[in-house]
Amino acid sequence: MNTRVLTVDSTQPDPAVVEDAAQALRAGQLVAFPTETVYGLGANALDPAAVARIFDAKGRPATDPLIVHIAHIGQLSMCASQVPPAARKLGLAFWAGPLTIILPKKPRIPDSVTAGLPSVALRVPSHRVARALMEMAGVPVAAPSANRFSRPSPTTAAHVLADLDGRIDVVLDGGSTDIGLESTIVDFTVDPPVMRRPGGLTLEQIRSVVPEVVALSQQGSAGLAQVAPGQLTRHYAPQAELTLYVGAAAAVVDRVAADTRTLAAKGERVGILAPEEDLLALAPELAPLAAAGRVEVQRYGSRTDPGRSARELFAALRALDATGVTYILATAIDSTGLGLAVLDRLTRAAEGRVRKA
Numbered sequence: 182m183n184t185r186v187l188t189v190d191s192t193q194p195d196p197a198v199v200e201d202a203a204q205a206l207r208a209g210q211l212v213a214f215p216t217e218t219v220y221g222l223g224a225n226a227l228d229p230a231a232v233a234r235i236f237d238a239k240g241r242p243a244t245d246p247l248i249v250h251i252a253h254i255g256q257l258s259m260c261a262s263q264v265p266p267a268a269r270k271l272g273l274a275f276w277a278g279p280l281t282i283i284l285p286k287k288p289r290i291p292d293s294v295t296a297g298l299p300s301v302a303l304r305v306p307s308h309r310v311a312r313a314l315m316e317m318a319g320v321p322v323a324a325p326s327a328n329r330f331s332r333p334s335p336t337t338a339a340h341v342l343a344d345l346d347g348r349i350d351v352v353l354d355g356g357s358t359d360i361g362l363e364s365t366i367v368d369f370t371v372d373p374p375v376m377r378r379p380g381g382l383t384l385e386q387i388r389s390v391v392p393e394v395v396a397l398s399q400q401g402s403a404g405l406a407q408v409a410p411g412q413l414t415r416h417y418a419p420q421a422e423l424t425l426y427v428g429a430a431a432a433v434v435d436r437v438a439a440d441t442r443t444l445a446a447k448g449e450r451v452g453i454l455a456p457e458e459d460l461l462a463l464a465p466e467l468a469p470l471a472a473a474g475r476v477e478v479q480r481y482g483s484r485t486d487p488g489r490s491a492r493e494l495f496a497a498l499r500a501l502d503a504t505g506v507t508y509i510l511a512t513a514i515d516s517t518g519l520g521l522a523v524l525d526r527l528t529r530a531a532e533g534r535v536r537k538a
């Protein structure tokens with residue numbers, strides 16, 4: 182299959198270009214498009230054959246349900262059979278934006294979209310290209326992140342093509358995404374409502390409108406069984422083995438420097454993924470190893486600006502993978518604000534390899 186790349190202005194999308202993509206969606210084709218979080222891989226959510234092609238193109242297990250994107254909150258009742266007042270309040274406060282709400286589904290939403298669950302995940306994206314596409318398509322759009330299964334989510338059209346060129350019909354290229362990691366998922370089919378995935382909307386923001394929302398981590402180990410489907414499988418995993426270092430900055434930097442020396446001495450090539458402050462502190466130690474080709478370095482934002490860390494994280498992971506390093510040593514940022522979602526993605530990428538320095 183030949184993947185068509187349609188370039189589109191992210192602030193003033195050309196309606197003719199978006200209509201071209203919308204027509205492709207209505208015809209059952211797969212269209213990747215920018216949202217404010219990451220690029221999505223869209224198909225007509227009401228067309229089971231088109232939805233099946235999403236799982237095929239991504240290599241995604243059928244047990245991992247998709248998010249359905251709608252143009253505005255008025256379309257909620259097209260997809261959800263019940264909307265509790267707190268869910269409507271949250272949607273009114275933060276849509277269009279990086280929020281996904283789980284509600285009981287209407288029968289018209291195919292089982293393949295929800296992996297057989299009686300609930301559906303719904304989101305109104307704020308990106309102008311995404312909104313124009315939903316509006317012109319005139320149908321709800323099922324869209325997971327537009328990456329091959331277990332690769333980091335794409336924040337540029339180039340990332341989408343790196344994973345899916347030849348496997349999908351159209352990519353709308355609207356430049357880099359703004360937030361850089363996925364939406365926050367809040368499940369309103371349980372009481373109290375549960376945040377199932379931290380993301381671009383912070384827990385602090387959510388609780389300012391619906392204070393009773395609980396975070397998954399607060400439910401203790403019993404909460405693990407209730408984790409969002411698909412969230413326990415290998416996610417955001419780079420090809421290299423990633424270890425996450427947490428603790429006070431100075432101790433983390435010392436430990437990473439020591440472990441890098443050890444690995445380099447064994448002949449391994451090591452990637453360092455760290456906020457700019459940590460890279461500065463590591464520079465004297467790493468410069469000779471980098472010059473010798475033993476170490477590759479990627480910045481992801483700054484300890485004082487979790488928004489920048491979120492924006493740069495997935496591109497940095499992809500860049501490190503492309504260098505062919507066998508190990509990645511990553512240093513953590515604080516878990517406040519967007520830092521919580523950043524740490525969630527890093528912890529998944531580490532698959533349990535978290536070291537306290």
Ligand code: TXA
Nearest residue numbers: 218220221246247300301302325326363364409410411
């Ligand atoms: O920002 C985002 O949310 C991006 C953009 C494209 O909108 N989309 C995205 O989709 O991250 P995806 O497929 O990579 O992640 C969706 C996750 C699933 O893995 C699953 O955990 C959860 O949403 N999910 C979907 N439907 C659900 C349901 N009915 N119940 C529980 N979790 C659900």
Ligand code: MG
Nearest residue numbers: 325326327334
């Ligand atoms: Mg994904």
